[in-house]
Amino acid sequence: MEKQKFTDRFSTVFADQNFFKKQKRIALKNCGLIDPENIDDYIFANGYTALATVLSEMTPEDVIKSVKDSGLRGRGGAGFPTGIKWESTAKQVNDEKFVVCNADEGDPGAFMDRSVIEGDPHAIVEGMAIGAYAIGAKKGVVYLRAEYPLAIKRLQKAIEDARKANFLGKNILGSSFSFDMEIRLGAGAFVCGEETALMNSIEGKRGMPRTRPPFPSVSGLFDKPTLLNNVETWANISSIIVNGAEWFSSIGVGKSKGTKVFALAGKITNTGLAEIPMGMTLREIIYDVGGGIPNGKKFKAVQTGGPSGGCLTESMLDTTIDYESLTKAGSIMGSGGMIVIDEDACMVNIAKFFLEFTQSESCGKCVPCREGIKRMLEILTRITDGEGQTGDIEKLEELGNMIKKASLCGLGQSAPNPVLSTIKNFREEYEDHVNNKRCKCVVCEKLITYTINDKCIGCSACRRSCPVGAIAGLPKEKHTIHEDLCIKCGKCFRSCKFHAIDKTSIAKEQK
């Protein structure tokens, strides 16, 4: 039975040519194809060729030039040019330097980095060894989420196997270059994805961001020059060396080269990872690769960039996927989370969801973020509870813009984005909540009216479940709900087995 269902899903995904036809795989090239726990599989797939080439034929300057010419930009969110970061870390003179891989993957709804590490861990080891050679580091650290036990296990094995084969360790492959690496575990704090907080966490401290400058390239981990890149950024390196910078920069558009991996999730037919060349439109990825919205529902919005990003609407579906265009449209590339939202979702509620997340993850170091986000959340909560006041929407905008400007780190600087972008694109939904106390999508609990319809057989299950005695009715007769008493807990709705309770949201008279 389970098996049948799985094969069904398998065929719907794999029989759909578009799902693969439109993808291009660089970062995910080996995922699902090789045995990630077998170093020979990786070597057979051309693995460690790039490292061997670098050590035997290229100077550190050559490597940096190659990465610069490729046009690769950071895949962790901000899109900083990778080659420039490498160059500035290489320039530092210091007896000790570090390379770090950011595998904290904090966006709640994304799993690109996890898949790369689980599917192709040696690609990270190789990429980091090349980076270390380029900047002159002897030590590497992967900061990995503790929530990913399989990724931890596979990466640990990859490191040990690479050591045995002398791809790590002293005098790698007979060269004068020595490099080794270790894993350090995160402990479930979103802010630790921020590079300076991450370094504090590796040092065994509370993961609070540091003020920049100094930048990590000058003073990073243990106050030493540090090159930090995201998992997917590292996973691109060996392909750039093997195939050349020109090949890489021929893929993509404008200033966004290569591919990007997205985690398609939410209300979309083909959930899962998709690696697409930069420059594809949102429409193509959602409808052609992702197979569109299931159950005949209508598309409403797509959220990219997770809690730091924004919601884009139907009218923006022809936006191309590149750093500049997504920013211009009002969202960000982000690390690759892509959540599709259908007509059933209330955008005010979605905005509140993201803000609840950032509010609980704020480290508390600076006031605008710690206090400001709390105030915004209070206003949003009041709006979704039907107690919104005239001027609340404007207050949200004002506070949001202030927090963006005044916060110390990227968490606070981007936390208002989901709210601001939903206000911009779905203002009428906010107004409906505030002015009419109505949630058209019947999501916001306090704005729901429960009524009993004619399917009621009078079983009294709802009456017994109601905590405040708001339901009356004789056995075997139709029951009724006293709206004035109802506290909107929804227990009756969940207890009725006869679909006899309706949820609606009706506009209330203005007071």
Added chain:
Amino acid sequence: MTSHNQEEINTNLKIFIAEIIKQDRPDSHLITVLHKAQELNGYLSREIMDLVSQEMNIPTSTIWGVATFYHYFKLNPVGKYNISVCMGTACYVKGGSEVLTAVKEELGIEIGQTTEDLLFSLHEARCIGACGLAPVAMINDKIYGELTPKKIIDIINNLKKEDESKQIP
């Protein structure tokens, strides 16, 4: 995990710490040690933190500060079955909060609490990387996907039954 008694746990932790502080920058391994302590002891008790403090020569207040900063560290005992309902975006959009409400109502506990019989604890997870199966929950190390309120209640009831049948010798 529970088969060890406290003394064994402490000894194992001491051995682990003694090994790890031989490395460079010993203080930087605090989080690694706390992970190990939680793995061995189930949660970070006051006594365990004192022990870490002594063995690593770091003030307990610093350790407390670190342990409370990170969500992953649990400061109270957890039940035999630790239920983490995912409230990441993908799960939320697909009805994760209904699953969470169902668990709360079924067990009569809130997030962060443990049932009186110490059988179940409830936590909220932030994406466990199984978004394709949303909404999901993790019970100890096992992932349950495509949940509905009814499914999760069935799972809980099965675990209860399983536990009862184990009690009978």
